[in-house]
Amino acid sequence: MSSTLKNKIALIKAIASNPQIIKVDPAINWFLTKYMNKFSLQNVQGQLVLHSHLPVINSKAFTRFIDEHLLAKTVGPSHAQIGLTSACPQNCSYCYNKNRVGRQMDTETIKRVITELKKMGVVWLGFTGGEPLLNKDIVDIVKSAGNDCALKLFTTGTNLTEQLASDLREAGLLYVSVSLDHWQEDEHDRARGCQGAYKTALRALDIFKNTEGIHISVSAVVSKDMLQKNQVEEFIQFLLKLNIHEVWLSEAKPSGEAFWKKDAVITAEEQRHLIELQDKYNKSGKVTINYLGHFESKEHFGCNAGNKMVYVDAFGEVSPCVFTPMTFGNVRDKSVQAIFSEMKRWFPSEGRCFINKNYELLQKHYHGKMPLSEEDTQLLMQEVRFAPQAKFFQLYYKR
Numbered sequence: 001m002s003s004t005l006k007n008k009i010a011l012i013k014a015i016a017s018n019p020q021i022i023k024v025d026p027a028i029n030w031f032l033t034k035y036m037n038k039f040s041l042q043n044v045q046g047q048l049v050l051h052s053h054l055p056v057i058n059s060k061a062f063t064r065f066i067d068e069h070l071l072a073k074t075v076g077p078s079h080a081q082i083g084l085t086s087a088c089p090q091n092c093s094y095c096y097n098k099n100r101v102g103r104q105m106d107t108e109t110i111k112r113v114i115t116e117l118k119k120m121g122v123v124w125l126g127f128t129g130g131e132p133l134l135n136k137d138i139v140d141i142v143k144s145a146g147n148d149c150a151l152k153l154f155t156t157g158t159n160l161t162e163q164l165a166s167d168l169r170e171a172g173l174l175y176v177s178v179s180l181d182h183w184q185e186d187e188h189d190r191a192r193g194c195q196g197a198y199k200t201a202l203r204a205l206d207i208f209k210n211t212e213g214i215h216i217s218v219s220a221v222v223s224k225d226m227l228q229k230n231q232v233e234e235f236i237q238f239l240l241k242l243n244i245h246e247v248w249l250s251e252a253k254p255s256g257e258a259f260w261k262k263d264a265v266i267t268a269e270e271q272r273h274l275i276e277l278q279d280k281y282n283k284s285g286k287v288t289i290n291y292l293g294h295f296e297s298k299e300h301f302g303c304n305a306g307n308k309m310v311y312v313d314a315f316g317e318v319s320p321c322v323f324t325p326m327t328f329g330n331v332r333d334k335s336v337q338a339i340f341s342e343m344k345r346w347f348p349s350e351g352r353c354f355i356n357k358n359y360e361l362l363q364k365h366y367h368g369k370m371p372l373s374e375e376d377t378q379l380l381m382q383e384v385r386f387a388p389q390a391k392f393f394q395l396y397y398k399r
Helices: 003-018 020-022 024-036 061-071 105-120 138-144 164-170 184-190 195-207 223-230 231-240 268-284 335-346 353-364 373-380 389-398
Strands: 040-046 047-049 078-083 124-128 150-155 175-180 215-222 246-250 289-291 309-312
Touching: 003 024, 024 215, 024 389, 078 105, 078 353, 105 309, 105 335, 124 138, 138 164, 138 289, 164 195, 175 195, 184 195, 195 215, 215 231, 223 231, 223 268, 231 246, 231 268, 246 268, 268 289, 309 335, 353 373
Parallel strands: 078 124, 078 309, 124 150, 150 175, 175 215, 215 246, 246 289
Antiparallel strands: 040 047
16 A cells, blocks of 8 residues: 555545544545645654644544534634744844744733633634743643644744753743754754854754653744755755754745845745645655645635634734734733734735735834734724635635
């Protein structure tokens, strides 16, 4: 039996372990089956993982995804990210949190936000920053999320120890994504504005590989230079040697001033190239390649910013996603539910990345402070014209 056929059978069995899936619209089931078949199912100590942007297939979180989103079609988000701190020893030029300021959320506020997000329908939760490992209460925060929500840590590796990795796994963390943007040490350190960043990342990968039950990925921001020199495949070949589960690829987004120019934004041709590389390497089954532009393409799920995705930064400001530095309110002033409800009416979802398309409007309404104020955010949104929805949401919202 071929490995491709075995993967299909394993995937069907895993999905079938949630019997309520048969109640889902057949067109949506067929769409999801075709999408999932682009990835090889990985078994991480009994946890069946398609890729780290989705809950484990045989988990309570995936059951919730079926019940709350595919069947009940809750209006709330399925995915969310929370900034646990703004502190970070690195200074990436493409950082989506540059120039954000304010009073940081305390641990109890973060826990309250997590509880609210889950009640709204969140089944996948990413912990980011700054550097989230610099939050001294991170283990307690992870534990508070419970066992029915997929949890992913985005980290540079700073502050990681073997004991901390073990404690995080025991608290319920499954997915970890370590930032590594180049196979050459000096290039990675230069892009990150931090000498030693490369060694820190590799050390973190080694620690996580020695922690049982952790699904390990590298989060790589592919630069324009790497794309134009056709070096992405060389980078992937390097990452294959690290013996990790997944390569999570994204491009530098025009979230900050340094990237507010046309030649800095990824082109449709460059996106197609990355999608082709994803499909090529996923067929080999050696490692999962998970390119964000593939997930958010019009053929698949599109841009979920402000619709099925929400971001709460370290200061409590609520944004459509980590890449859109605008706020619809602060969790200290209103509930996440109230803020999200106001935000979602502006975001019907569409078949392309919101910030890649609208960065010039961000530039127009920027007054030296991130995120944009609520007032400037409202002015910006009045000028936005959304493209048609991606294939999934055309099926999802059909009447």
